[in-house]
Amino acid sequence: MFSIGFHEFGHFFWARKFGMRVPQFFVGFGPTVFSRRYGETEFGIKGIPLGGYIRIVGMIPPAEEGESTRATRMRSFIAEVRGAALDDVLPTDGDRVFYKKPWWQRVVVMFAGPFHNLVLAVLFFTIVLTAFGIPQATTAISAVPECVLPATSQERTCAEDAPPSPAAAAGIRAGDTIVAIDGRPVSPVPDAGQDDEDTGWGQVQSVIRESIGTPVALTVEREVDGATRRVDLTVTPIANEIRVDSDGDGEADGTETVGYVGVQAAQTYVQQPVSAVPGFIGDYTVRAVDRLAEIPQRVPALFGAAFLGEERDPQGPIGVVGVGRISGEVFSIDRFTSTEKISLFFQLLAGMNLVLFLFNLLPIYPLDGGHIAGALYEKARATVARLRGRPDPGPFDIARLMPVAYVVAGLFLVLSALLLVADVVNPITLAG
Template sequence: MLVVLGILIFFLGLLFSIAWHELGHLATAKMFGVKVTQYMVGFGRTIFSRKRGETEYGVKAVPFGGYIRMIGMFPPKKEEEYGRTASSAPWRAMVEDARQAVAEEVRPEDSHRQFYQRSPWKRIIVMAAGPFMNLILAVGIFATVLMTYGVAQPTTTVSSVSQCVVAADEQVRECPEDAPRSPAAEAGFRPGDRIVRFDGERVGSWQELRRSIRDSSGTVSVLVERDDRTVTLKPELIQNTQPRLGDREGYVEVGFLGVTPNEHLVRQTPGEVAARIGSMIGMTAQKVVELPSKVPDLVAAIGGQERSADSPVGVVGASRLGGEVLSYDKFSVGARLIAMVQLLAAVNLSLFLINMLPILPLDGGHIAGALWESLRRKVARLTRRPDPGPFDTAKLMPLAYGVTLVFIAYSLLVLVADIVNPVTLT
């Protein structure tokens, strides 16, 4: 039941994120006098709608996105284009069909309220408002959690003691029969021990202790606090294969003790929050760039092979993760809810970055068109040439249709993988 409840809650959070995104477009379009005829969450058949003023608000059957419909997205043909011989090329038909469909929405009394008539900076604000609403939501969630709940940081108190020595790249769950006992187990370390000194040097943090352990070998003296008394232990450190520190990939031979630190929550300062969110944005941007390279992994996962932990997930996969988080009984209820809202914030961060890509039909494609129009007009003024007029994004519709087909195919691939071989927290 907790899994189902978690899926439902997270799914509703995703729908809110979509509605929040479209609200940014809606509010700024109305602010600049553009007529908005529809505000919809979802695609396909309309389940519910109600008209308020000149705008119809509703929910559609396929909850994988949303849109607002603004009149006059494309400018009309220039006068000199009407006298040209009509082309029978399919791409030309696409352009004219799209232009005609947009023109049919414009009534005579609304002819001055079309989107393309607004200055480039206003159109940029309207199209950027949606993605930035997702960014605001993500930053708001992350900042609230980091500054009020905190971040789990390791301490110098021992949480658990490894019973054997196994290379990190072997990834085993239990100690093999022939595995030697760990230096910590041999020396008598216990959960709850607080390490005070390592090899004669006072320990200030887990990070310092970890570096000291990795740089050491042979017998060392470790002073620990245990049950209100101090105990000196003398483990004999060995070399073992461990992951590289930081963002570097791979493994390295380093000193090994065999203890896992306890963790406590530390509230972050505004400066630390800004640094963490900046790091999250950079990491998410890198993952967005890597999306095309994940296609082989998705295809292999559908075929039954193990799915990588950083594989892309869609609405279904993300909702399943939300359900898994809420049912994870090793965490408190509060910790599970915090994890769910942070997962929702991460999704909103991805929505922001993906929608800002400078390709149609994404918001970033319209922003790029408005920037190009602004640049052309400035160059024309500087060179004393006639105003080139609005940039005709209708001519890019064949490209937009192609990109849409690619996105649909990718989304279907992710959907199938999320159903047959989902990413799980375990």
Template sequence: MSPVLLFILGVVFVAIGIAVSIALHEVGHLLPAKLFKVRVTKYMIGFGPTVWSRKRGETEYGLKAIPLGGYVSMIGMYPPNKEDGTVRTSSTGMFQSLASDARSLAHEEIGPGDEKRVFYRLPVWRKIIIMLGGPAMNLLIGVVLTGVLLMGFGVASQTTTIADVSKCQVKAGETVDPNSAACKLTPAAAAGLKPNDTITSFDGKAVTSWDELTGWIRASAGKQVSITVQRGGATVTATVTPVLSSRPVIGADGRQAKDAGGKLQYQDVGFLGIGAQTALVQQPASAVLPMAGENIKQVAGVIVNLPDRVAGVAKAAFSEEPRDPNGPISVVGVGRVAGEVAAMEDVPLQSRFAALVGLLAGLNFALAIFNLIPLLPLDGGHVAGALYEGARRQVAKLFGRPDPGAFDIAKMLPVTYVVAVLLMGMGALLIYADIVKPVNLFG
């Protein structure tokens, strides 16, 4: 299959995955709303003109032309005007008009018998459950996909089988012609170790993992030790003396660490000159939640620092600076990454598919955490409004005051529109950056 076709298939796979994730996010709102008897008038995937819809019971289900989100419409999202109990009041103020128009739209479909089925009459805890249903669904999807990734496919792990043997001892940043007199054999080459040898013991100790072996090698500089390998069904024992060599310091993110001044770090450790083969190793169920938690932590870190990260993207997009590979990307960037992964013909198909599943898991964690930001129109903004409503009711009860009633979240619409414009601007910037200065994840 051609790389172009593989690229397209990768993009299509992730596009479908994102669409399903959005649809299930809205199902997370829909189900508790119906459970609590709120009348749901619309369940839509996408925005803009309706492409297809069908009414089932009292709810219209459909698809919109722009598949960049979705929504669930519930009657009575905003309470009536407090002063006279009506939906609309005359006002010459722009902000008041926005709130009044929103109340009108929220109540225009309320019919006889619907008075107790409006959203604003719900207890605070039910409002919170409905609004958290979407992010909770994405978290669940992310955990399930993480389970599929770890328990079904496995994690790419270094094995104790040798992938390659370096011929020459080379200092960091230098090159040596392997056929020249300047080529001093590495301890592994001098001992006759070969690719596909499986190391079973080192210095009389059984080898159970590559990380364990690496630690022993690094601590054995200048020491002559025995090493045993399995080669073609036979056991071969050799003697090696790891040499002291300057090697890169690898950070927790798997990349070479840098000091405070941005300089790449190295350390002098024992060196043999061998590399490990990798294989997908299935993980136990107990590894799923810790891995999901680590992914959520990384996503939350990006979102907490989102303004700074977006500023970095803007700077890179309009300058010669490279993009931060750990920064935010748009759906265009996600599609590009998916296509590149799918087109890696030198990587086993199983590993490529596993990478795409992991990408979808990360996207669902990102959708969940991003929607929890306490700003309208995001779900977190509605949760914040419900919490404020509950708090002021408790304060009124504590001081013996009348119940202030439902919080009129329509008053926050001016802020909502500002946030919406900022989100659209951020999306446009990320798409532009992903076109002119895409993130380079594969070197």
């Protein structure tokens, strides 16, 4: 709700800054739960928390001179929408209406809402990276499986005839910390500025994966009778299949044969410098854009999960209810420390605001990006007319896009309803 309100405040602030009249500022849709008027604006909350809006007078300009008056169903619909919008315009409004403002002011007003979501995303990501850090594998061993299970195996327990893991056979124990491999020192966590495979757990993984059938010397630190001692061990990796992301889309969709010893690294949160924030957000943005582009093709699976009892795709889209459910689940799972819970919560907020920023900038009316595209087109059209020595054609008549807007809005409402049902009857959970 705060993200929605902050988004709308971005529109509201700059609209008022440029002298536009804003009669309404509401968070939510549907029936009004609460409202109060301050000055010329009515502020309030609606019953369905799936968005929000501010109403700026004059969003749709009057009909252009010379426009055909021949009656058709489409023209009648556009005229009806235009008339409803112009009913808000008072004789005293003058130049305070939206369509009379310079194109760049309209762009600023419409961009300000998504920009506020971007500000929140950057703020929350900065808090996550610099205050809490990001989880990174350490050279401390948290678990040593007793046997070897291929990545393609559906079993998760060791059978009696299952071969023992090389780590268990070599005497590696949970709680050990690897400090050297093949005589080369290993830092507990990755050193900044070095490639992952050259430092920390990445260095250990790199050597083991490339050493199928070749003995590897390990030096570990181990607590023995209250004292820390160094123990030299030798382990021989065996060939094993692991799941890999073959096409770089963030999902494991293939397998690869590598050296395997059977140890699970412990994780710790490593604080990052502020300079790491832009790169982190850039990578996250690329993944978010890919996820947005995949939404249409995931709708059939979402419908199946909502109404046909099919398994919910854990990588699929979620709605407001789903975000709230996962947020609550984060704080209820005992295996997460307090730091992890707060960090995950801020990551959810950051990711949600970044997606809102990207989604609202889609150049589709009635989204903010559609209004921005209309203003930019108007400017380009006026520039071309001026270069050709022709008069300014005037405001772009966005009312002509209203049929498209209703279709787009209808699709968004259907998707929102589908997400709502799926999040209630077949939710995505952290437990999988």
